[in-house]
Amino acid sequence: MGHENDQKSNRGAxxxxxxxxxxxLARTVRKTLKRHREQTLWVRIAACLDYAAVxxxxxxxxxxxxxxxxxxxxxxxxxxxRSQLKDSVPVTGLCPQAGPYGVQDSLRRGFSSVKNxxxxxxxxxxxxxxxxLNQDKMNFNTLRNIQxxxxxxxxxxxxxxxxQIQRLPFLPxxxxxxxxxxxxxxxxxxxxxxxxxxxxxxxxDPHIMTEYKLGVL
Amino acid sequence: xxxxxxxxxxxxxxxxxxxxxxxxxxxxxxxxxxxxVLEANLSxxxxxxxxxxxxxxxxxxxxxxxxxxxxxxTRATDDMVVADKNCMKIHYIAPxxxxxxxxxxxxxxxxxxxxxxxxxxxxxSTGRPPLVAMVxxxxxxxxxxxxxxxxxxxxxxxxxxxxxxLYSVYPHGSYDKLPFLTMxxxxxxxxxxxxxxxxxxxxxxxxxxxxxxxxxxxxFCDLGSGSNVDLCVITEKTxxxxxxxxxxxxxxLREGTYRYKPGTTAxxxxxxxxxxxxxxxxxxxxxxxE
Numbered sequence: 001m002g003h004e005n006d007q008k009s010n011r012g013a014x015x016x017x018x019x020x021x022x023x024x025l026a027r028t029v030r031k032t033l034k035r036h037r038e039q040t041l042w043v044r045i046a047a048c049l050d051y052a053a054v055x056x057x058x059x060x061x062x063x064x065x066x067x068x069x070x071x072x073x074x075x076x077x078x079x080x081x082r083s084q085l086k087d088s089v090p091v092t093g094l095c096p097q098a099g100p101y102g103v104q105d106s107l108r109r110g111f112s113s114v115k116n117x118x119x120x121x122x123x124x125x126x127x128x129x130x131x132x133l134n135q136d137k138m139n140f141n142t143l144r145n146i147q148x149x150x151x152x153x154x155x156x157x158x159x160x161x162x163x164q165i166q167r168l169p170f171l172p173x174x175x176x177x178x179x180x181x182x183x184x185x186x187x188x189x190x191x192x193x194x195x196x197x198x199x200x201x202x203x204x205d206p207h208i209m210t211e212y213k214l215g216v217l
Numbered sequence: 218x219x220x221x222x223x224x225x226x227x228x229x230x231x232x233x234x235x236x237x238x239x240x241x242x243x244x245x246x247x248x249x250x251x252x253x254v255l256e257a258n259l260s261x262x263x264x265x266x267x268x269x270x271x272x273x274x275x276x277x278x279x280x281x282x283x284x285x286x287x288x289x290x291t292r293a294t295d296d297m298v299v300a301d302k303n304c305m306k307i308h309y310i311a312p313x314x315x316x317x318x319x320x321x322x323x324x325x326x327x328x329x330x331x332x333x334x335x336x337x338x339x340x341x342s343t344g345r346p347p348l349v350a351m352v353x354x355x356x357x358x359x360x361x362x363x364x365x366x367x368x369x370x371x372x373x374x375x376x377x378x379x380x381x382x383l384y385s386v387y388p389h390g391s392y393d394k395l396p397f398l399t400m401x402x403x404x405x406x407x408x409x410x411x412x413x414x415x416x417x418x419x420x421x422x423x424x425x426x427x428x429x430x431x432x433x434x435x436x437f438c439d440l441g442s443g444s445n446v447d448l449c450v451i452t453e454k455t456x457x458x459x460x461x462x463x464x465x466x467x468x469x470l471r472e473g474t475y476r477y478k479p480g481t482t483a484x485x486x487x488x489x490x491x492x493x494x495x496x497x498x499x500x501x502x503x504x505x506x507e
Contacts, residue, residue, distance in 0.1 A: 121250040124366060128244060131362065186338045188331055189359075191242035 155181075169209040172197045269321045269368075270295045273441025274306060275403030276317035277411070277431045278372045278383045280396045281424035284452035285374040285381045288428040289317045290403070290436050291461075292443040299443070305460070307449045311336050311347045313456065314375030315449050319401035320388060325369040332356060349375045349382040353392055361390030370400045376453050403435025403442040410434045425450065425462075433465045 120126050127134075140152040162177035179185040256266050273294035278287045293301035308316050308329035316332070318325025335355055340347045352373050360367055365388045374383045385398040397415050399407040410431040419427070425448060432446045445464050450457040 121253070122246045124244070124363060125246040186342050188334045188338070190244060193331070195242045195245055197242055
């Protein structure tokens with residue numbers, strides 16, 4: 001009786017170890033996918049297979065997982081809209097109230113407090129930041145309910161493709177294809193009249209912006 | 218724990234105020250915190266920040282037999298001071314659609330200009346003349362998006378394929394569709410005249426007289442409205458923009474004069490002190506006179 005139990009427990013422990021390995025592999029795959037989410041699909045698959053090739057025992061599991069990831073990648077896009085929502089202003093590391101000399105800039109930013117950093121300063125600030133995302137979410141949900149899942153999937157594929165057409169990171173892009181897809185190419189809103197990025201007086205540092213875009217920063 | 222190189226670089230960039238985000242257009246909320254702190258400090262001393270100029274208006278609209286008549290007064294106030302004695306409150310949106318704006322003057326102006334551009338683009342894209350309902354819908358969607366912070370109340374009136382129509386849009390985004398409407402600070406006075414004498418399917422002259430009377434009631438009974446009455450008559454065939462249709466308030470004539478005859482005041486003593494001036498430098502600049 002005890003011997004049987006021991007065997008069972010041994011087998012159980014083995015299974016657990018196997019499953020834990022698989023779970024660990026799945027986690028690393030997911031992490032790579034997230035890290036390379038800016039890259040094209042093939043790069044992502046290659047990165048996953050890279051990790052998979054480490055342990056050939058689980059190569060069939062990894063193929064299974066990468067194919068799941070391939071499908072999930074598209075699905076992640078529809079859920080990924082939520083992850084892009086900016087529900088709070090992010091804390092920016094070292095001295096948030098720093099001015100040009102690295103110390104508190106009380107003249108321009110007021111006294112520093114945690115509340116000032118985390119909460120928005122105007123009731124409309126967050127809703128304006130997320131407005132386009134919320135509209136897209138609402139529209140895609142409606143479309144999914146009316147026409148089925150294929151409709152928002154196809155549209156989001158087109159959006160992803162159009163969003164990749166950009167100039168160099170520090171230059172303003174016209175986003176013409178994206179505007180045409182969204183239907184905002186024949187409307188005028190405050191984003192066209194106020195603070196037009198084409199007329200902005202400052203430009204991001206080219207080196208920093210390129211490094212950020214490539215993920216080196 | 219050692220900071221990694223990316224973290225160090227990011228910290229450095231925060232300190233040097235370089236951002237890695239692409240700039241987007243639209244409203245910028247950078248100064249709101251500073252403004253709040255400044256206002257709190259000023260109000261302790263008894264001062265207050267300057268207010269946006271409101272129009273302090275009476276605007277009215279009416280549907281008569283052939284179309285729509287919009288009326289407005291012409292005074293713009295700046296907190297109890299008249300800022301503009303003759304401003305135009307009836308704005309053009311489309312060839313057969315006009316809009317009266319009350320509330321904050323700048324908001325009404327910019328909102329109607331943006332609406333006009335959007336309506337033009339939309340009608341070019343559909344290939345049809347615009348509908349008043351389309352203007353109302355875009356207005357209310359935009360005003361609701363900004364939750365009433367854009368303080369403009371508007372009366373949109375026009376003639377389209379569905380006949381003459383009149384809508385009023387409030388700053389928070391609600392709207393009404395009625396045969397007669399008034400808005401602004403003088404709305405109560407003007408609507409009392411409408412309620413008393415409005416009949417459906419009135420004739421043109423009778424309707425013009427009624428709108429004129431309503432705006433005049435607003436001008437006399439409300440401090441924020443004054444000067445002239447502007448009317449805009451929109452029918453299917455024509456649009457008549459009658460600027461300065463009526464001037465119920467004339468500027469008073471001065472009764473007497475305050476000029477005195479020379480010699481009214483007697484001269485008692487007179488002292489002359491010449492100022493010694495020396496010529497220091499003389500230069501001649503020839504002008505090109507061709």
